[in-house]
Amino acid sequence: MIPQVELGDTGQKIPILAIGTYGFKNKDAMKSALIYAYELGINHIDTAEMYSGAEEIVGEVIKLVGRKNLFITTKVLPHNGSFKKVLLACDRSLRKLGTDYVDLYLLHFYTAQYPLEETLSAFEYLTKEGKIRFYGVSNFELMEYDILKNFVSNFKIQNNQVDYNVSNALYVEDKILPIYSRHKITISGYSPFWQGRSPSRKIIDVLESVAKKYGKTLHQVILNFLTRTRNIFVIFKSENIEHIKENLDSLSFSLDQEDIKKILDVCRKR
Numbered sequence: 001m002i003p004q005v006e007l008g009d010t011g012q013k014i015p016i017l018a019i020g021t022y023g024f025k026n027k028d029a030m031k032s033a034l035i036y037a038y039e040l041g042i043n044h045i046d047t048a049e050m051y052s053g054a055e056e057i058v059g060e061v062i063k064l065v066g067r068k069n070l071f072i073t074t075k076v077l078p079h080n081g082s083f084k085k086v087l088l089a090c091d092r093s094l095r096k097l098g099t100d101y102v103d104l105y106l107l108h109f110y111t112a113q114y115p116l117e118e119t120l121s122a123f124e125y126l127t128k129e130g131k132i133r134f135y136g137v138s139n140f141e142l143m144e145y146d147i148l149k150n151f152v153s154n155f156k157i158q159n160n161q162v163d164y165n166v167s168n169a170l171y172v173e174d175k176i177l178p179i180y181s182r183h184k185i186t187i188s189g190y191s192p193f194w195q196g197r198s199p200s201r202k203i204i205d206v207l208e209s210v211a212k213k214y215g216k217t218l219h220q221v222i223l224n225f226l227t228r229t230r231n232i233f234v235i236f237k238s239e240n241i242e243h244i245k246e247n248l249d250s251l252s253f254s255l256d257q258e259d260i261k262k263i264l265d266v267c268r269k270r
């Protein structure tokens with residue numbers, strides 16, 4: 001079984017690896033990939049109103065595997081962050097997903113166009129209506145924390161989804177995680193593979209040398225490293241069945257302390 005992480009203080013456990021849907025190239029491949037990931041135990045799908053065509057694909061997967069078997073996260077854009085617009089956006093997402101509830105609904109990022117309290121009030125209303133089970137935010141770092149902290153006692157914010165890769169792991173783990181964990185807000189990490197772009201040569205060299213030692217791939221070392229603390233769940237995107245299998249197998253070994261240190265060192269020096 002895939003290790004699980006608790007979402008906030010909900011008691012809901014979710015797998016440490018989730019599959020995302022941003023920027024997919026081929027609709028059928030993405031759909032098959034989501035079904036394959038589900039069959040391997042990755043039942044958490046991350047999508048957003050912003051990811052053109054993705055919610056519809058997730059809707060097709062829901063029809064095939066059954067709503068109860070999936071944990072679905074979707075996101076509302078900040079320009080839809082007024083009370084009324086959040087309700088409309090949520091209804092639109094539900095229609096595209098072909099379901100009557102979302103498990104986790106996030107504010108995609110913060111722009112101050114609408115007061116955060118208003119957006120969170122809409123999330124609270126949607127929870128009472130049964131249209132969302134849990135809610136949270138995304139891309140909230142240190143500056144946004146100063147705003148969010150004023151609302152943590154009145155709103156049950158369960159998740160903050162942030163950029164998380166080998167280059168910024170120390171920042172996320174040492175700066176972001178502690179302040180949000182204080183309020184039982186679980187951190188999730190997106191773009192573990194830099195959205196398919198290459199990091200610096202220095203980082204690649206260290207990751208490749210560690211991968212060689214364990215007989216694993218670079219992507220497996222990355223995911224193993226990012227999931228090592230077992231308290232951040234990581235969202236990768238893949239529409240390739242071989243890659244999904246490879247990514248899941250990242251959980252089948254443990255990195256020695258000395259290799260974790262090597263990766264942390266390059267992260268420090270980047």
Ligand SMILES: NC(=O)c1ccc[n+]([C@@H]2O[C@H](COP(=O)([O-])OP(=O)(O)OC[C@H]3O[C@@H](n4cnc5c(N)ncnc54)[C@H](OP(=O)(O)O)[C@@H]3O)[C@@H](O)[C@H]2O)c1
Nearest residue numbers: 020021022190191192193194195196219236237238239243
């Ligand atoms: N909240 C936010 O603002 C935010 C921002 C960005 C992303 N996200 C979420 O996080 C998800 C993941 O992030 P991402 O899509 O930006 O990028 P990512 O997961 O860092 O990278 C995706 C790229 O990595 C490739 N890949 C995956 N596994 C591989 C493997 N084993 N070997 C070689 N290549 C591999 C994929 O190609 P293949 O498809 O060919 O495998 C794709 O090109 C998104 O889909 C989205 O759901 C959220």
